[in-house]
Each structure stands twice: as C-alpha cells, then as structure tokens.
Amino acid sequence: LKSSEDTPSFTVKSYACQRRTPLKHHNTFLTEALEILAENAEFGENEGRSVAFRRSASVLKALPYAVRQMDDLKNLPCLGEHSQRVIKEILEDGSSREVESTRQSAQFQAMKALTGVFGVGVRSADRGFREGLLCPSDLIRTGQKLNKAQQAGVQYYDDLNRPVTKQEALAISQIVERAVNSVLPGSIITLTGGFRRGKEVGHDVDFLITHEEEGVEEGLMPKLVNWLDEQGFLLYQKTTRNSYLESKDGPARPPNNMDRFERCFSIFKLGQCSEDSSAVLETGSDDSGTTDNVNGTTRQQPGSSWRAVRVDLVVSPFSQFAFATLGWTGSKLFERELRRWAGQEKGMSLSSHALYDSKQQRYLRANSEEEIFAHLGLEFIPPCERNS
Template identity: 55%
Template sequence: MVPLKRRKVANSGTLNAGTHNSAATQPNKFPQVILFLLERKMGASRRAFLSQLGRRKGFQVEELFSKNVTHVICESNTAQEARMWLEAQGAGQAGRHLLDVSWYTESMRDGHPVEILDRHKLQQTPGGTVHLLMNDSEVTPFSVPGYACQRRCTLENHNAVLTDALSLLAENAELSDEDGRGVAFRRAAAVLKALPSAVTNMSQLTGLPCLGGHSLRVIKVSGWVSFAVLQVLTGIFGVGSKTADRWIREGIHNLQQLRDSGQTLNRAQQAGLEHYDDIKQPVSLAEAEAIRGIVGRAVASVSPEAQIVLTGGFRRGKLTGHDVDFLITHPEEGSEVGLMPKLVSWLESRVSCHLQNVLLICDVIFLLMFALFCRFSLCCFIDKQTRRWRAVRVDLVVSPISQFAFALLGWTGSKLFERELRRWAGHEKGMSLSSHALYDNKQGRYIRASSEEEIFAHLGLEFIPPNERNA
C-alpha cells in the first residue's frame, strides 16, 4: 500500500506572502474587538474562509497572533489546549477571551459581537484523569491478539477513563469525515477494553497492536474535549452527525434553540425531539422483553411460523441499551417476502387497540436491502408504573433463512467486533463478510452457513460467544 502524503499545514502564526491584514481590507467597525482564529483542528481552508467572512462583516481578524488580540477563536479545542498554545507563543490568557467558534458564527450572523455566554467559553478538560507511572521496573507488558475478533471482551472494562477519551476522539474524527482516524482510535480503545487489568505503567503497552503514537499520547494525557453539544443533537432520533454539525454551525447548541430555530424536521426527527428524554433514557432488559412480547404477538399474527430473536447489546449480555433490535426470519426460504409490510401494517392498525398504552410514531427508515433484507425503525411506547407510557426506539430486521446466521452475527455486534471480523476475513482469508453472506474472493463463490459457529469455522477462528464480543 502506498502511504498517503501528509498535507503541509501552515502555522497559524505564519503570515502568507499574499495575505493582507484585516485593517487593510475593510473598515474596522468594532475597534475594541481584535480576533485571532486558531488553525489547530479548524484547518487552514476553513480558517481562511471564516477570516474572510469576518473581515467582510467589519471585524478585525488578525492573521498573525499578537499581544493586541482580545478574542481567540477555537474549534474542537479545550481551554487547556488553547492555554498551552498561548504559552507556546510566549503569551498568556490574561485579558483575552478563549471562545468556541459558535460565538464567532453567531456574531457573523448578527453583524456585531454577541454577548459571551457560558456556552461560548471553551470547556475544561474532563475530569477522571488517570496517572500512569513512567518507571518500567518490574512491570509485565500486556499481550493481546491483533484482531478484536480473536479476543474475548466482556462488559467489564478496567480502563474506562482511557477508552472514553479515545472514543471521544474517534467521534470527533468521524464528525470531520476522517473515518480512518476514527477507526484507529476505536481499535485502540478495543485493545484497552480487552486488557485483564488497569494500565498503571506506559511500558505495559509496549508491543500491543493498534496503539499508534497519537493514541498513546491520548492514553498518557488521558483527557480530551467533551463533545456535549454534538452528543445532545445526535441523540435526537433521526439526526446524524452531519445534520448535527450543520445545526451547530448555525448556532444551535441545545434542544430549546432547535425548537425555536424553525428548522424543517422530518417525521422521525419531530418524534425524536418531542420524546428526547424518553428515548435517551436507557432501556432495561425487562422493558426489552416486554417489547418482544408485543412484537412477537404481531409476528405470530401475520406469520405463525416466523421466528423472532432479540439481538444487539442485550444478546451480548447487557442489562440496558439505547434501543431494542429484533431479527425476524421464516424457516421456509421465500416466505419472509412481504412479511415486513404486513408486520408494520398490523402494528400500526391494531397495537393501540389491542394492547393498552402502546402507540407507533415513526415511519419506515429504509425497507429494502439487497432485495430480501428488510429493516424498519420505529419508536413505540411501553407502559410504565409512574406514568402511562414512555418512548423507546425499536429496530425490526427481516432476513431470509439462508442469510439468517450472517444477519444474527452482524446484528449482535459489537460494531467494532464486526468491523474487525470483516477485516480479518479480507486480510487473512481473502473473503468478504457482510450481514448477508460470506464470499470467497479466491474461489469466486458464496459459502453457506447455518449458524454463527459455522461462520467462525469458515474464517479459521475460535468461536466466541455473544457475551464475549463486547469490543
């Protein structure tokens, strides 16, 4: 593989030859405000665009950092990181505001510097720092297999602070469409989750797979920016990271601002916003079983011989989850065709009548995958003792019996375990694995399997039960 060339990034404090100072281009309407945009994590092109936008609005946006700067604008940086950068420039924070880019975009929108609120100020590094010893005497290094699908990983995580930091960094990378970096951080987190005890010394990590230089620095520092706003917005049912990022750039940072913004929401997003607190509340195993009873009766009504399995985190042994996933099939190949529309129709027309306090509020997300693989996402309400109902997200998946083992493996998760299983299949076995089939690229044929155990055997791996796939 040919390595990618690293793009040269100009230092934020370096003045390009063809760049003019803001004062030389537009009249300064606000002489008491002198802005500087920190390029780190913002990127050179975005920084240049925002700088030009500010100057057109009459703001003084400096290309070079100087002691005259009153407002330092950052994107995805913590207050600690910004202060460290200032110290490296031989300056301090005294007399300067360290602000998130949201303050800048809101000021551009209103045409004047807006009031600095708490949400505009850079966040501190999250607490929970782990102090790792640097003395490597009498320390035994850890050892784990290179692929997550070779490791047994239960729900017990001895390094939660470290894995949380890496997961946050992965979220930031994925939001920025840097999927490669996101996967790298998630693989590093999966390695730490699989360790039999807490990391107390950096030398214990020597030789472990998937721990690159950046991940090791994160582990050593153990604390990164918390993407609270992003997590709130993407927590709305039907809202992805790209939509949330667009809203953030438009100055929307909480649910009330979204309600007041006049944004056009589809039906799923409207339901997600209305019932946000319910859907964000963890679903218990008992609640999942109650929903299985409801969906099971619906399945039996439209196709008595059809089978239904609870998948996802609950099948891996979790006691709570953020949603409830069901896999549905029929023992006779082809009889599952048309099952999903009948099931959805039955639920929509009869559940509220036959089962008290149960309603459906969302429509089909996507109905057809590879012609015979169907999925339906909905929000249903289940009875609670303290109130009449609450909203819960449910995913329904219909698979032909010939694909059932692959669908069961794929929908059980975890996400990273499945990704690593597919990476192993491609890199080590020359095969392509999906939630539908296993294809031998060398022989040019599909490989049949009627159970998860058979799939592991085809891949030359020891079978790992669902409760040990929590990578």
C-alpha cells in the first residue's frame, strides 16, 4: 500500500531544460526581486552570482502554486542560502532590504539606464558611471566618443525602450518575408526569440532564415540588407559574416557560446500599425516622421507615423537549422541549462550549430528540435514552456 501524504508534494527537476516553465506563473513578486539581484551581479560582472539568482528565480517560475511560507520551498533544487534569505524576508516583511536598496542605488540605476542604450555593454556603462555619467543624455552632454551602434542607440533611445508588440513583430515579419523572397525565393523564415515562446511583447524581433537547398543561403544576408536598405526600412545595421568553419570531421566547435552564423543586428523603421491589421508599409523616402532635437539626441515625437524597432536577422545552413532554431528561441537561461545538461550529464557539447557526442566522438544529426531533445535524453519542451 502507498503511504498517504498529507501535503501534496511537487517535485522540480534541477536543470531548467528538464522542466516546463510557462510565461505566466504564480511567484512574480519573488522572481522579480531575485532577478534584480541577478541583474546587479551582471553589472558587477559576477557571472556565477548572477546565474545562481537566475536559477533560483527560474525554479519559482515552474511552481504550480504561489509560495506563501518557507515550508513551500521544501525539496526544491537550486535555492541557495542567499536566495532563501531574500525569499524569507519578502514573505515575512513584504520586501527585501537588499533588493530595495539595490533598486534605489545610484549605481544600479545608472547601469540600468546606460546599458539600456543599444550598443552600450556593461563594460562601457561601468566606465561611464565611474566618470560620473548617470543617464543616456549624459553620453551626449559630456561628448563621449560613441561608435555607430551607440550613436543609433542614443538617437532612437525612446523607441528602442518601448516594448515591441506582437502585432509590430508580425508587421516586421511581413516585411522580412517580402525581402527574403525577393532575394532568395523558397527561403524559410522563422520568428524566434521571445515571440516564439509566446511573449506578448519583446525588446526586439528575432528571425532565423534558411533554405532547403544547402549552400544557396550563402551570401544571402548582404542581398537581404541591400533590399531592405533600398526600400528605406533600415535605420541602422551591422552585418557579421559567417565565421563557422567546417572541418573535414565535422563542424568546428565555437570557442564560446556566441554562435558564428551570418547575422545582422539592425534597427528597422516601422510604419504605424493600425489596430486590427498589419502595418502600413511605409518607406524611408517618405520621411514624414517628425523629429525634434533634445540635448543633441534626435527624438521622435509621439504621434509620429513610424517607430524604430530592433531586429536580429540570422542565416543558417539547412543542416544546422534545428540547432539554430533551438539556440535562438531561448530563454537565455534555458539555453544555458541545455548546454550545461549536455556537458555535465551527457558528455556532449551543444551549440547553435551542432551537437557533439564526446563518447562516440561524432556529431549527432537532427532535423528538428524534437530530435535534439531526444539525443540529449530530455523530454521535449515546447517553446512556450521554455520561459525559464
């Protein structure tokens, strides 16, 4: 006979890629607090600490109930001593002093504002803060040397910090589809990133492009970018060519987690979306968007007929498409955990290009995400449940 349990027990697996994490969950008041600490650790370039807080938050996202007391955390993995202390304080007092003082601190706020500029990373934001910069307009006021990306980041700051809606993402999809089909008919275009995971809004729109005929996708990006630019859809773009070398025993392993696909980080000029349907496709030659000049930064006025939107374009050879799709769908923590699972539990090495089995000393092919999960000995987790 089974012993009866008085408390329903819910087990949570320890790797984020072993569990289902929906977009909406029951512990936002706790996860937001832990993620402030994670973000602050990133600003201090303390990766270990940041990942620890992100893993704790992620476990709480997977719970089918709201945590009310410390007892509700019994048997949960990944909750370190520090995270538990923060959770306890929030449950008892309604907030955590450490989280609130972090949130209020001048350094955290400045780092948040400065890294919020497209093209400004943690390193330059930190340098700026130590020189007394507190907000994006300080970059202009103090005459900082800015690269092209950062200049665009300052110029379109307001637009780029306004969430991109699903509707706007679909409007961009239509433009990208038109562009890709003009330069390489028959291409396959997938919306990846947060929107593929079911998010209602995002900070950008991510696309992965491939073609069934291996090889014809080579050189696609410059043609695509040209087309978009000629039609006036690009406010900024930086294209990086494919640096992934196929050696004779298979694809070489990238030196870090950054993949090597042909890619383009861009800023699109998107015509105003109407309420119910797709965007009015407006081109750059008709420059009806009114702008004004604020502290040397060009800012779009509310009511302008277009807005700037960050768009990431990635081109993958067909044979790597499943890996690229998995790698570009996220979440970032889910990806990280997949790679950790592969390495620590399976003796395999996973990237957005390939899966290498160290024991068998060979690459494992896959034509779908499902096959990759199967190779890894994992239950398939659909995109909308990868919101770790």
